[in-house]
Amino acid sequence: MAEIIRLEKLTKIFQDKRNTTVAIKDIDLVIEQGDIYGIIGLSGAGKSTLIRCINLLEKPTSGAVFFEGTNLVELKDSQLRQTRQKIGMIFQNFNLMEQRTVLRNVLFPLEIAHIAKDTAKERAVELLNLVGLSDKLDSYPSQLSGGQKQRVAIARALANNPSVLLCDEATSALDPSTTLSILQLLKEINQKLGITIVIITHEMKVVETICNKVAIIDESVIKETGLVAEVFANPQTPIAKNLIYPKLGVINKEFGSVLLKLTFDKTVLEPVVADMILKTQVAVNIIEASIKQGDNGSTGEMIIQLPNDQNSIAKVQNYLTTKNISFQQSNTEVQQ
Amino acid sequence: MISLISATFPFTYYLEQTLITLKIVGISTLLSYVLGIPLGILLNVTDKNGLYKCRPVNAILGAIINILRSAPFIILLVTLLPAIRKLVGTSVGDVPFTVGLVIAATPFVARMVESSLKEIDYGVVEASLAMGASKMRTIFTVILPEIRSSLIVGATISFATILGYTAMAGTIGAEGLGNTAYTYGYISSNPEVTIICLVLLIVIVQIFQEVGMRIAKKLDHRKKGE
Numbered sequence: 160m161a162e163i164i165r166l167e168k169l170t171k172i173f174q175d176k177r178n179t180t181v182a183i184k185d186i187d188l189v190i191e192q193g194d195i196y197g198i199i200g201l202s203g204a205g206k207s208t209l210i211r212c213i214n215l216l217e218k219p220t221s222g223a224v225f226f227e228g229t230n231l232v233e234l235k236d237s238q239l240r241q242t243r244q245k246i247g248m249i250f251q252n253f254n255l256m257e258q259r260t261v262l263r264n265v266l267f268p269l270e271i272a273h274i275a276k277d278t279a280k281e282r283a284v285e286l287l288n289l290v291g292l293s294d295k296l297d298s299y300p301s302q303l304s305g306g307q308k309q310r311v312a313i314a315r316a317l318a319n320n321p322s323v324l325l326c327d328e329a330t331s332a333l334d335p336s337t338t339l340s341i342l343q344l345l346k347e348i349n350q351k352l353g354i355t356i357v358i359i360t361h362e363m364k365v366v367e368t369i370c371n372k373v374a375i376i377d378e379s380v381i382k383e384t385g386l387v388a389e390v391f392a393n394p395q396t397p398i399a400k401n402l403i404y405p406k407l408g409v410i411n412k413e414f415g416s417v418l419l420k421l422t423f424d425k426t427v428l429e430p431v432v433a434d435m436i437l438k439t440q441v442a443v444n445i446i447e448a449s450i451k452q453g454d455n456g457s458t459g460e461m462i463i464q465l466p467n468d469q470n471s472i473a474k475v476q477n478y479l480t481t482k483n484i485s486f487q488q489s490n491t492e493v494q495q
Numbered sequence: 496m497i498s499l500i501s502a503t504f505p506f507t508y509y510l511e512q513t514l515i516t517l518k519i520v521g522i523s524t525l526l527s528y529v530l531g532i533p534l535g536i537l538l539n540v541t542d543k544n545g546l547y548k549c550r551p552v553n554a555i556l557g558a559i560i561n562i563l564r565s566a567p568f569i570i571l572l573v574t575l576l577p578a579i580r581k582l583v584g585t586s587v588g589d590v591p592f593t594v595g596l597v598i599a600a601t602p603f604v605a606r607m608v609e610s611s612l613k614e615i616d617y618g619v620v621e622a623s624l625a626m627g628a629s630k631m632r633t634i635f636t637v638i639l640p641e642i643r644s645s646l647i648v649g650a651t652i653s654f655a656t657i658l659g660y661t662a663m664a665g666t667i668g669a670e671g672l673g674n675t676a677y678t679y680g681y682i683s684s685n686p687e688v689t690i691i692c693l694v695l696l697i698v699i700v701q702i703f704q705e706v707g708m709r710i711a712k713k714l715d716h717r718k719k720g721e
Binding site for chain 1: 637
């Protein structure tokens with residue numbers, strides 16, 4: 160796949176009279192066309208500054224930002240503004256214009272691009288259709304729910320056919336089920352329109368749900384990058400381990416060294432775990448579970464610990480495979 | 496009430512004075528806004544988190560505004576009037592007073608506009624820039640429309656303040672209800688004239704405030720539907 164964004168030695172230092180703060184330091188990152196690239200880190204790690212450096216909302220102190228082969232740092236203001244039209248962005252707090260209707264919010268970027276009124280309106284309506292808000296054209300943002308606001312923001316960000324969509328904690332202000340629906344919409348946009356997506360988040364769940372690649376940022380530097388499946392299965396750095404298996408606390412390693420992370424991405428009606436224990440006759444230890452009970456069953460994830468016995472492990476794995484429940488294996492050594 | 500009015504002055508006299516007051520206040524408010532909006536914007540954008548951060552401009556402009564704002568209106572007016580009269584070349588009529596009012600009110604308006612501008616959520620500004628809008632476009636098509644209700648509320652407050660200034664200027668000769676109250680009410684010991692003028696001034700302020708607030712509310716889509 161062709162690369163679309165390349166960050167080279169990107170550094171941003173904030174300086175005022177009293178303090179010098181290094182927000183990001185020597186960041187090298189390549190994002191390829193079609194990626195849904197998750198950049199995850201704890202708050203204060205520098206991820207917000209990083210994403211703002213991609214479209215130069217923050218001017219990097221040093222380093223280069225290549226977008227489709229052009230170094231944005233070297234562009235003149237007017238050229239930069241042109242380029243920004245090709246880089247959509249959505250935010251944690253949606254940042255809609257409260258005094259404009261939904262339709263006029265989506266029209267705004269088209270006004271900037273000097274698109275003829277009729278064409279612009281057609282385009283805006285089409286986009287609001289895509290995000291499922293065709294009945295809200297004349298509503299004002301204050302009349303919408305958080306999820307609907309983010310949908311308007313997505314429509315607005317897509318107006319000028321960008322090749323990249325930057326998402327700055329786009330789901331952090333939303334409840335879990337709304338988060339899921341917004342993530343599904345982003346995935347759809349990625350697949351149907353071929354738009355590369357960069358997601359900044361502190362929630363592992365977001366990365367797990369839609370990203371194909373992930374970069375882990377901590378203390379201003381990138382600690383680890385790779386395919387989500389690989390990084391998750393075998394995290395190398397302490398911070399990665401911490402983010403992927405958070406707040407497990409002390410685990411009794413005597414019981415067994417194998418951990419399974421079960422993901423119920425489809426809704427499950429039967430009491431799977433109870434059934435698994437009965438069928439396999441393996442006593443598993445539930446370490447953590449975050450299961451949401453919905454109208455059509457439950458979704459979420461669960462981490463279980465298995466006894467140190469190959470037979471039992473195989474039985475459980477078989478059971479899960481036949482039930483079509485996805486799981487990832489790791490061991491207690493991953494925990495620090 | 497009618498008989499009371501006709502006791503000293505006919506009804507038409509008060510109407511005439513009311514219209515003169517409204518004219519002076521209207522023109523002064525308008526001119527103060529013509530000057531105050533750009534100055535308020537300039538104060539805001541040159542501030543430390545502004546779009547065109549520029550400390551020297553901000554500090555100098557801020558200092559001038561603070562000095563003019565600190566001077567009690569009537570003292571400022573009597574200090575400036577001789578120079579204004581020379582400048583505009585007329586010693587009679589409303590013109591010198593209007594100029595004085597504008598000089599005194601513009602710094603006030605600039606601060607009102609500046610404080611309205613602070614209401615903007617920076618995220619919205621950021622979103623606009625991220626979409627490729629220029630800073631100028633962001634100021635005029637995003638920030639100002641977003642804070643329009645606050646600007647209108649500010650304008651009604653400015654109107655009442657300038658009305659107060661005009662009434663004060665009446666004591667040194669500016670025409671209108673303030674002058675009537677002072678000359679024919681206070682000096683001539685005619686309390687009903689003072690009271691009628693007072694009531695008329697209060698009614699004017701109340702009408703403008705009510706209308707202004709209603710317009711501001713109607714134009715504000717932030718809270719509706721909640």
